[in-house]
Amino acid sequence: xxxxxGRQRIEVRRLSVPPKxxxxxxxxxxxxxxxxxxxxxxxxxxxxxxxxxxxxxETLAIVGExxxxxxxxxxxxxxxxxxxxxxxxxxxxLFEGVDLRRLDRDSMRRLRGSRMAxxxxxxxxxxxxxxxxxxxxxxxxxxxxxxxARAVRERSIxxxxxxxxxxxxxxxxxxxxxxxxxxxQRVMLAIAISCEPRLLIADEPTTALDITTxxxxxxxxxxxxxxxxxxxxxxTHDLGVVAGLADRVQxxxxxxxxxxxxxxxxxANPLHPYTIGLLRCIPRLDEERIERLASxxxxxxxxxxxxxxxxxxxxxxFVLDRCWAENPSLESVGAAHQRACWAPIDGLRAVRx
Amino acid sequence: xxxxxxxxxxxxxxxxxxxxxxPLLEVDRLSVHFPITRGTVWQRIVGTVRAVDGVSFGIxxxETLGLVGExxxxxxxxxxxxxxxxxxTGGEIRFEGRALGDGSGSNRxxxxxxxxxxxxxxxxxxxxxxxxxNIVADPLRVHGIGRExxxxxxxxxxxxxxxxxxxxxxxxxxxxxxxxxQRVGVARALVMEPALVICDEPVSALDVxxxxxxxxxxxxxxxxxxxxxxxxxxxxxxxRHISHRVAVMYFGRLMETADRxxxxxxxxxxxxxxxxxxxxxxxxxxxxxxxARPLPGExxxxxxxxxxxxxxxxxxxxxxxxxxxxxxxxxxxxxxxxGGHRVACHFAERSGEVDGNGLPAVAxxxxxxxxxxxxxx
Numbered sequence: 038x039x040x041x042x043g044r045q046r047i048e049v050r051r052l053s054v055p056p057k058x059x060x061x062x063x064x065x066x067x068x069x070x071x072x073x074x075x076x077x078x079x080x081x082x083x084x085x086x087x088x089x090x091x092x093x094x095e096t097l098a099i100v101g102e103x104x105x106x107x108x109x110x111x112x113x114x115x116x117x118x119x120x121x122x123x124x125x126x127x128x129x130x131l132f133e134g135v136d137l138r139r140l141d142r143d144s145m146r147r148l149r150g151s152r153m154a155x156x157x158x159x160x161x162x163x164x165x166x167x168x169x170x171x172x173x174x175x176x177x178x179x180x181x182x183x184x185x186a187r188a189v190r191e192r193s194i195x196x197x198x199x200x201x202x203x204x205x206x207x208x209x210x211x212x213x214x215x216x217x218x219x220x221x222q223r224v225m226l227a228i229a230i231s232c233e234p235r236l237l238i239a240d241e242p243t244t245a246l247d248i249t250t251x252x253x254x255x256x257x258x259x260x261x262x263x264x265x266x267x268x269x270x271x272x273t274h275d276l277g278v279v280a281g282l283a284d285r286v287q288x289x290x291x292x293x294x295x296x297x298x299x300x301x302x303x304x305a306n307p308l309h310p311y312t313i314g315l316l317r318c319i320p321r322l323d324e325e326r327i328e329r330l331a332s333x334x335x336x337x338x339x340x341x342x343x344x345x346x347x348x349x350x351x352x353x354x355f356v357l358d359r360c361w362a363e364n365p366s367l368e369s370v371g372a373a374h375q376r377a378c379w380a381p382i383d384g385l386r387a388v389r390x
Numbered sequence: 391x392x393x394x395x396x397x398x399x400x401x402x403x404x405x406x407x408x409x410x411x412x413p414l415l416e417v418d419r420l421s422v423h424f425p426i427t428r429g430t431v432w433q434r435i436v437g438t439v440r441a442v443d444g445v446s447f448g449i450x451x452x453e454t455l456g457l458v459g460e461x462x463x464x465x466x467x468x469x470x471x472x473x474x475x476x477x478x479t480g481g482e483i484r485f486e487g488r489a490l491g492d493g494s495g496s497n498r499x500x501x502x503x504x505x506x507x508x509x510x511x512x513x514x515x516x517x518x519x520x521x522x523x524n525i526v527a528d529p530l531r532v533h534g535i536g537r538e539x540x541x542x543x544x545x546x547x548x549x550x551x552x553x554x555x556x557x558x559x560x561x562x563x564x565x566x567x568x569x570x571x572q573r574v575g576v577a578r579a580l581v582m583e584p585a586l587v588i589c590d591e592p593v594s595a596l597d598v599x600x601x602x603x604x605x606x607x608x609x610x611x612x613x614x615x616x617x618x619x620x621x622x623x624x625x626x627x628x629x630r631h632i633s634h635r636v637a638v639m640y641f642g643r644l645m646e647t648a649d650r651x652x653x654x655x656x657x658x659x660x661x662x663x664x665x666x667x668x669x670x671x672x673x674x675x676x677x678x679x680x681x682a683r684p685l686p687g688e689x690x691x692x693x694x695x696x697x698x699x700x701x702x703x704x705x706x707x708x709x710x711x712x713x714x715x716x717x718x719x720x721x722x723x724x725x726x727x728x729g730g731h732r733v734a735c736h737f738a739e740r741s742g743e744v745d746g747n748g749l750p751a752v753a754x755x756x757x758x759x760x761x762x763x764x765x766x767x
Contacts, residue, residue, distance in 0.1 A: 277672040281670075323671050326630060332599060336567045
């Protein structure tokens with residue numbers, strides 16, 4: 038007990054002295070985050086030491102396959118990892134200068150839904166089936182903003198109109214099952230923006246939707262982002278979806294960031310074989326049809342037993358001897374462009390489309 | 391490419407001789423209507439959802455027909471009607487020249503073996519308590535085919551056909567990745583040696599990075615076994631990849647059908663054009679330039695469809711033409727523009743004029759790129 042307290046105190050002292058300008062510059066800054074899950078079959082190392090930041094009003098896309106740790110990373114930021122079996126092993130999560138790992142449950146609860154909000158993949162399972170839409174939109178308004186019943190109703194109607202829901206008065210009385218998937222996702226978005234958060238985290242919110250509804254939701258999010266000047270973190274496995282939305286893109290593999298760059302740079306000049314692979318996998322309507330669609334061979338690694346080398350090596354077509362022995366760290370390869378790869382840049386450039 | 395005559399009346403005496411040239415599957419004015427009921431004990435019918443409302447198409451042996459539409463368009467219900475999971479309320483489905491709905495049970499089960507289905511979600515469509523071996527062998531057991539040892543050999547054969555290690559037979563679905571699970575779904579469909587496989591969004595639940603593996607596997611199997619596919623999807627980019635012909639569906643009706651190259655190079659129905667415009671292109675410059683909202687307006691209620699053309703409430707062409715009365719009053723005929731390119735729109739010839747809301751910059755960019763590619767190739 039005493040030793041645990043002592044360790045905590047040391048940690049507190051270390052955390053309380055980051056340089057001042059860093060604390061004010063970024064809206065969200067994550068340093069060396071590690072998150073694990075303890076299961077009967079072993080410890081799953083879901084996030085393995087990632088550092089990144091999001092600025093005010095900026096849109097960051099986090100891209101990777103399932104199991105890459107992209108969702109776990111952002112759930113850790115929101116402190117929504119169930120503990121146990123999960124645990125945040127190390128790292129700092131500075132949001133508006135405050136380390137979220139040191140906040141107690143109540144302070145965290147005050148933050149979630151008001152300063153930072155999240156929308157998820159399955160809109161129908163995120164909404165409570167036994168409450169009306171009005172009840173669910175009203176909740177953050179009552180709890181965080183302490184609005185009166187009448188003000189809650191007015192604001193709810195206003196929010197539903199903001200997300201392009203026709204007939205908001207009627208929708209307030211509806212239950213989730215009476216709405217389509219696209220409508221539910223817009224309701225989720227209305228709840229998320231109800232307190233005008235500074236950060237909106239969107240975890241593949243369009244994956245379960247039709248392509249036309251998906252396009253509408255993307256439009257809507259980019260409009261709201263500009264109107265409310267909020268930052269957005271968009272999690273996806275599809276580089277096609279975020280091309281028009283993101284300012285920066287961060288590609289994750291096996292719980293690490295393998296490449297990050299500004300959006301134009303990343304699509305025009307990808308320098309990690311995994312990013313190149315992800316871009317190649319998307320069938321492009323603006324190009325001639327090709328006979329065989331590209332894919333990345335193999336499957337993502339077992340996150341319980343990660344080898345010392347680069348986790349992408351078994352699937353990589355540029356693999357070198359060194360890749361099996363040493364895991365490359367993220368290094369600068371251009372203006373605001375970093376990658377974690379041993380393969381020579383010229384070789385990668387030569388084979389790109 | 392095989393095109394079929396629309397009436398598709400097969401002279402029974404020539405049926406056997408004509409089988410090669412005749413389509414494998416003919417769907418003739420198929421409708422599937424679901425009643426909407428009120429009350430728990432004394433149920434009253436208060437309305438009808440016309441999920442499929444008079445749809446006709448054919449699939450030749452070895453051919454892939456892409457069936458495209460949004461959710462609620464009836465594309466999945468069409469597929470389920472063909473497999474026999476829902477009962478049609480009208481029209482006819484003929485398979486290998488024989489009507490599916492009638493005949494004795496044994497006749498039905500014979501055709502059922504030859505039509506199999508692959509489902510969208512490989513996490514939900516495999517029984518978590520059954521081993522992979524049992525999942526794949528189950529159809530054989532249900533139809534009473536072979537002895538245990540023969541079944542086991544057949545399962546191993548099919549697993550290797552879909553690129554899975556035979557050692558997986560004793561594993562459970564949760565021990566496999568999404569791509570492997572979908573391969574199991576393919577193996578389960580193939581174990582019956584079908585002639586037609588209904589693929590209901592076979593890759594939409596999978597990561598972009600492994601979709602290619604499954605789609606290429608499906609093409610390889612088609613080449614190897616001469617399978618025909620009905621490829622149901624909402625993603626026109628994927629359908630283009632794997633289909634020979636494409637049919638576009640909206641609220642129970644076909645809006646447009648053509649061979650692949652015609653449909654993608656010269657789409658005539660405003661709905662097809664809107665679906666094409668909604669496909670993302672992994673290029674920030676192109677994506678930022680397109681700011682047009684792909685389809686305005688809410689999807690209509692399936693129990694209360696718009697009059698006239700059912701797309702008129704969302705149609706950018708109708709807006710552009712100053713809302714002509716026909717669109718609201720007259721249901722457009724599914725007419726032939728030549729060469730089997732059929733479209734259900736009064737003003738299909740003018741759909742290219744829409745620029746603001748249809749398929750704008752993206753299409754022009756695409757055309758320019760295609761021209762550029764052609765010159766350089």
